[in-house]
Amino acid sequence: MVNTTDFTNRLKKILEHHQLTASLFADKIGVQRSSISHILSGRNKPSLDFILKVTNTFSDVDIYWLLNGKGTFPKEEQKTVGSPTQQQAAMFSDQGDHPTNAGKRISRIVVFYSDGTFDEYNKQ
Incomplete structure (x- = not known):
């Protein structure tokens, strides 16, 4: 299960990293502004749809890091050598x-x- 407090802190880290307000973040991922407010305040837990919107919009956010803090943020890109x-x-x-x-x-x-x-x- 996702720890809501830790999830909220990771979400705030994404906002800070991308220099976005909660309103701009909501607009960017395509959710209502109140959804972000409710998640950040701890009133609501994030839905799977919300999590997928975040990870699909921000390629530097790893889903495992967002959910349980394992891994790194921003996500390290795999580097390939050759064509x-x-x-x-x-x-x-x-x-x-x-x-x-x-x-x-x-x-x-x-x-x-x-x-x-x-x-x-x-x-x-």
């Missing part, structure tokens, strides 16, 4: 085979993202 085709080639290269997977070859990898989208990599 997508180089990454695909590296994923399917024979150099990465593990001895227990002898004779097995990767044919497809699907990566699911927290926003509901995914990328699919097929061996060419």
